[in-house]
Amino acid sequence: MKEDKRFLALEASAGSGKTSSLAVRFVALILDKQNKGYPIISNILAITFTNKAANEMKEKIIKTFLSPQDYELSDISALLEISVDEVKNRLTARQSDFLSSELKIYTFDAFFAQILRQFSLNVGLLPDFSNGENLENLINQNLIKLLSKDEIKALARFILSANFKTAANFLEVAKQMSEYEIESFSSPAPSQSAVWQAYDELKKAALLVCEKKGVNAFNEVKNIKDFYKLLFDEKEAKIAKKAIDKCPLEKEALISALKAYYQGFCAHKISSFFEELKKYKKARKEAIKAKNAMDFSDVCAFVYELLRNEEKKFEPNELYFRLDGRIDDILIDEFQDTNARQFETLLPLIAEIFAGYGQNERLGSFFYVGDKKQSIYAFRGSHKEIFDYIKDSCFKQIKLEGLNINRRSTASIVDFVNETFSGKTQGYKAQLKDETNLGKVAGLVDISSFEYDKNEKNDESFFALLDSKVDFLLQKDIKPSQIHILCWQNEEITYIKEHLQSRGIKVASSAKELKASRQIQILLAYLRACLCPDESEYFCEFLARFGISAKPKKLAFNDPARTLKMLGKELGLNYQSKNCLKLYEIAASTNDIYEFFYKIQSDSTPASDTDEGGINILTVHKSKGLSLEHCIVCDRFGKGRNDDSVFLSHYDLKSAKWQITLNERILEFLGDENYKNIKAKIEKINDDERLNKLYVAFTRAKYSLFIIARNGGDGNAPSYFKPYTSGGQIKEVLDLKDGVRGEFFAGENKQDESLFSEPCAAFESIPSQEVPIKEGSRAGAGLKNIYFGQALHYAFELSGEFDKKGIGQGLALAKNKFGYLLDDEAFSSIKARIASFAELKKQKFADFKDYFKEQELIFKGKLLRLDALLLGENEAVILDFKSSVNAAKNSSEQMKVYKNAVEAIYKKPATAYFVTFKGDECYLKPLEF
Secondary structure: OOHHHOEEEEEEOOOOOHHHHHHHHHHHHHOOOEOOEOOOHHHEEEEEOOHHHHHHHHHHHHHHHHOOOHHHHHHHHHHHOOOHHHHHHHHHHHHHHHHHOOOEEEEHHHHHHHHHHHHHHHHOOOOOOEEOOOOHHHHHHHHHHHOOHHHHHHHHHHHHHOOOOOHHHHHHHHHHHHOOOOOOOOOOOOOOHHHHHHHHHHHHHHHOOOOHHHHHHHHOOOOOOHHHHHHOOOOOOHHHHHHHHOOHHHHHHHHHHHHHHHHHHHHHHHHHHHHHHHHHHHHHHHHHHHHOEEOHHHHHHHHHHHHHOOOOOOOHHHHHHHOOOOOOEEEEOOHHHOEHHHHHHHHHHHHHHHHOOOOOOOOOEEEEEEOHHHOOOHHHOEOOOHHHHHHHHHOOOOEEEEEOEEOOOOHHHHHHHHHHHOOOOOOOOOOEEOOOOHHHOOOEEEEEEEEOOOOOOOOHHHHHHHHHHHHHHHHOOOOHHHEEEEEOOHHHHHHHHHHHHHOOOOEEEOOOEHHHOHHHHHHHHHHHHHHOHHHHHHHHHHHHOOOOOOOOOOOOOOOHHHHHHHHHHHHOOOOOOHHHHHHHHHHHOOOOHHHHHHHHHOOOOEOOOOOOOOEEEEEHHHHOOOOEEEEEEEOOOOOOOOOOOOEEEEEEOOOOEEEEEEOOOHHHHOOOHHHHHHHHHHHHHHHHHHHHHHHHHHOOEEEEEEEEEEEOOEOOEOOOOOOEEEOOEEEOOOOOOOEEEEOOOOHHHOOOHHHOOOOOOOOOOOOOOOOOOOOOOOOOOOHHHHHHHHHHHHHHHOOOOOOHHHHHHHHHHHHHHHOOOOOHHHHHHHHHHHHHHHHHHHHHOOOOOEEEEEEEEEEOOEEEEEEEEEEOOOOEEEEEEOOOHHHHHHOHHHHHHHHHHHHHHHOOOEEEEEEEEEOOEEEEEEOOO
16 A cells, blocks of 8 residues: 555545545455565454444445445555556455455444453453443442442532532433543632621622612622622622722622632532542442443443553553454544544554554554544534544644545535535535536525514424425425435424324334333423422423423322323323333333433333334434435524533543533633633534534535524524524524525436436346245244344354353354344353354264364355365365254255365265254254255
8 A cells, every 4th residue: 555545534525435435445455465465354443433334334345345336446546556457356366355254344332342352351340241231220229338328418418519400410420420530639628718708898898889779789698609699790789789899909809719719619529529439430330340231431441441551551462362363454434423532442552553664564554534524422522623633643644635525415505515614614625516426416405584483382484484395395206205304303303293294294203212202202391390490490491382381399209100190190191192101111110200210311212103204304413424315404493401510521632631610600700711711612612513513414415405594583592594682692603595596406206317327227027036034034033033143153153162261252252243133042042052062063073173164165166155164084074054944954955065065175075964953952964854
């Protein structure tokens, strides 16, 4: 590979083909012949974020290798500095290795889990730990066990004094912070005496010049928080403020004392939190070890501990030995979504590639691709800054290139996106149109607005405008499945879905979870209003949108199912609906209403009334990575929730430390630099992410883009697309002008012949086929049994010599690959089957010295892959693993080919057996049954 391409960052704008670029590079690495020949394919590692993305990447790489397009051949040729003909020769030469190799394409979670399984004993875990477990109840129990009665009371006092709304809120913040190493410190509670002394001096001086009406403002100062109203709140104590301003020395003395007090107060609260955090982390680790289960953030934290442990330096050779191969090349997709812990955990592996540059037998490479403009996961901890930080501060050998041709969208959409964001997004580079394809078609951009009326409860104006756009597309004979409506929250999906369904329009909504249905949202909003009195006003406003007036009430602590049923009656809901019954069932599995409320936040139970097919409605976050034919982007529905968190925190990459302060507004007016610095960083992240979400929304559209904007919005109903008034100020995110540009283009429904070099051939008529039972399935049993068969086969392949250690290793690796698809019972069955086969092999084939798994043979120009081949002095045995007798019968002809090939190649008689199972017992079925 060209030297200047070996370490490369690729900044790929929306629709520019980044997955294709990654696939081309992966294939080029396979063909990169160096002084020691071709690379080991399994030494190439590609990482992305979701299983869907990993599967798409694998599919694209396979397609690029086996059936490359002309432009892909040219790109590979340029990377390797060889001719296209030589690329084709190398593809042919490497085909056998490629087909027989496992492509290492993982999600971050799966890759880290694989490392942890190999080193699990080092951190006190068993290698068969499970992923994705909800440990919160056990952690809470462990935390209580760790604390004495006095410590429990102290924790309760801390939660209240630190303004955590609930214990669950404290635990949520503790979990987030526990993912990182935090240096604790001690800071005593500050004294308030200097503040009150300074206040007394100010009060004496101010009362001498204060009008009688202003005296009450001084009398209302009862505690330390009241000073904010007295000194800084423009709506309060106006007359008293005039007197205070006439006493500048005393006022400055009070502000100085307040500043010193709050700095000490912040330090004390943060140090107290860190002390409680240490107890939480201990309780969490004990819960993980007791259940041998964890969630993905825990997996990442353990792997970080393994690879970054200063006491026991990271030994790459040991890691590579346990992973059964080196990592010579790393490719990472969607790099802008990487969070700090993922990046820091990978850093030693990346550094190993750079450290070996010019010294190892093989030159490694590092490649990452992404688009900072599509960074929309800051709420999950992603840092788009890592994209530049790694090349500017960590490894300056990394070169930066860009992909700027938008191959997804029509010309009007590309032009509109460029005009909209070029003055808004820092460092924005204009996208180029693909003049060979959609870039030469106009396409449509339609921006329309409706007038906001704060007295209009049901958003009739919005729905009238939405209906007109949907009807326009349907009248153009656009299939409903090609119409996509984008909004911002799951509750909005349900809101729009129910409106369209009331018109008889079929909808396929992505909000398929129980908690996303309107009825359950209303019930949960009322529950939260009852549990969290401080937030009740917000949730009662939400209920008012649906014409429901309700006041918070006291709830029974136990019997959460009955409590929910009572609340449903109170609200006048159909409390015996299918969705409500499902909710009661979830509640019945919890001990109290608080445990239920915590559990339901992460519950993904599907709703009973989910529709399939029709118009698609999805959030902008869910739309990321998709290409959508005709897109309607809606304005935001409400203002969202204010940041009411106890702390303001920001993770600094350079120092690898949290910057943290209390979320106390008075700190801003007191001029606290730490508070202002952290708040400015958070606001910058939020502003950037708001623009990024809009960029993602607009760039999903292929043929037409409709934008529905709110005109005349205010602080309660702000707009993303129009200026609005809030707090007496004019604010804006975007200022889009109503109008239409371009011409409507139906796309795939009505193809423009000029877009295609030749007309598409008609599909051939294929007669009805008898569908065979797939290997690994039981008649009609479904995907679970297919995955079971695949996992069984995989575990057999990786079980070494079938001794205890080998079986354990094979099972662990199978769990790593199929753990999210199968349960513990399935893996127990797999383990039992392998053990049964091991015993049968020991009894039946003890005299066969050579045992080959996944043996490949080339016979009469065809590649044959045998599950297992045993070679003795005078005989060969072929084994083919099948999950049923029917599957074996269907493979008899193939086995005869295997038998003939082995006898011809090894010049000795061969016996062929199917390895089948009855329950978990292993049996041999000879070919001639």
